[in-house]
Amino acid sequence: MKAFLSDKQAAHYPEHFLENGVFEQNPEMPERINRLRAGALAAGCSLHEPQNHGMGPIAKVHTPEYLAFLKHAYKRWGYIKGASDAVIPDIRPTTRDGHYPASVVAQAGYHMSDASSPITADTWDSICWSAWTAVDTANAVLTGDKLAYGLCRPPGHHASADIAGGFCYFNNSAIAAAHLQQKYPRVAILDVDLHHGNGTQQIFYNRDDVLTVSIHADPVRFYPFFWGHAAERGAGRGLGYNMNLPLPRKTADAEYLATLQTALTRIEAFAPDALVIALGLDASEDDPFGGLSISPVGFREIGCMIAASLPCPTAVIQEGGYLSDILGHNLTQFLNGLETP
Ligand SMILES: [Zn+2]
Structure with a gap:
């Protein structure tokens, strides 16, 4: 399997984020790239550098205002006397029916849902390379590869069309899905990250034409709190094309795999032309977030079950998964499971 990644994604390094009113070390660290790369190599992947694809594939899912904000916010923020070295929102509109503001402070509130995704000097460059990694992963699938893996970092599934949050800026899985639609009109996105993929859902x-299915820790007391509940099923033409499968905290392999079967049955009924797997590895029993309790064998079984159920062209896009001794091993297990004949 081809694995795409760029080390230019490592430049983005927001050291802190605001949690429970306290500045904590940001767990979305560049070291994740090294551990995931080792995991991909151990799974037998060949490594490939993504190309610069410009804004075209990104603009399929994100608004022009949002792209302009992300590109220029850091420089504009720097004009404010005494401002911090990272753009962090301190005011947010409670509804989005007011005026689009001119001030970068107010635009930060408009386009950032929380304080976990600061914009630093290097953020723009890294998020572009993360998105282009997703584009080339989709390109591999478009040109005949049955499977491809994109080591996208920062992750993307909490980013909506015009809102960053949860360490995410560009929604790499959505960008891959939209790119795949050039050739594959019906795409399913299966999100197995610990957290609900609220940006992808939005x-x-x-x-x-795009079915979104997410298995995640129950948001009733877990990020992203406001979305990810089972009653959210889509709207308008999309009614019935969004499925959320929240799980109790600390759910382990057996119960998780039973829920995965429910997800796969729904996706089979949709009969997609191509599949995007939003692969968070933070459902691991050793992940610092501690939300679910999937073992390395469990990750392998998740890959096996997906491969057995959905033999369509598949782009695997890295989402979350934070530093632990088995982060890379979990990726190896998952990819090996996915490649099981
Ligand atoms: Zn996550």
């Missing part, structure tokens, strides 16, 4: 919520 982007496709009114559409029936």
Whole structure:
């Protein structure tokens, strides 16, 4: 299997994020790239550098205002006397029916849902390379590869069409899905990250050509809190094309795999032309977030079950998964499972 990644993604290094009113070390660290690369190599992947694809594939899912904000916010923020070295929102509109503001402070509130995704001097460059990694992963699938893996970092599934949050800026899985639609009109996105993929859900919520299915820790007391509940099923033409499968905290392999079967049955019924797997590895029993309890064998079984159920062209896009001794091993296990004949 080809694995795409660029070390230019490592430049983005926001050291802190605001959690529970306290500045903590940001767990979305560049070291994740090294551990995941080792995991991909151990799975037998060949490594490939992504190309610069410009804004075209990114603009399929993100708004022009949002792209301009992300590109220029850091420089504009720097004109504010005494401002921090990273753009962090301190005011947010409670609804989005007011005026689009001119001030970078207010635009930060408009385009950033929380304080976990600061914009630093290197953020723009890294998020572009993360998105282009997703584009070339989709390109591999478009040109005949049955499977390809994109080591995208920062992750993307919490980013909506015009809002960053949860360490995410560009929604790499959505960008891959939209890119695949050049050749494959019906795409399913299966999100197995510990957290609900609220950005992906928002982007496709009114559409029936992209099915979004997410298995995650119950958001009733877990990020992203406001979305990810089972009652959210899509709207308009998209009604019935969004499925959320929340799980109790600390759910382990057996119960998880039973829920995965429910997800796969729904995706089979949709009969997709191509599949995007939003691969968070933070459901691991050793992940610092501690939300679910999937073992390395469990990750292998998740890969096996997907491969057995959905033999369509598949782009695997890296989402979350934070530093632990088995982060890379979990990726190896998952990819090996996915390649099981
Ligand atoms: Zn996550």
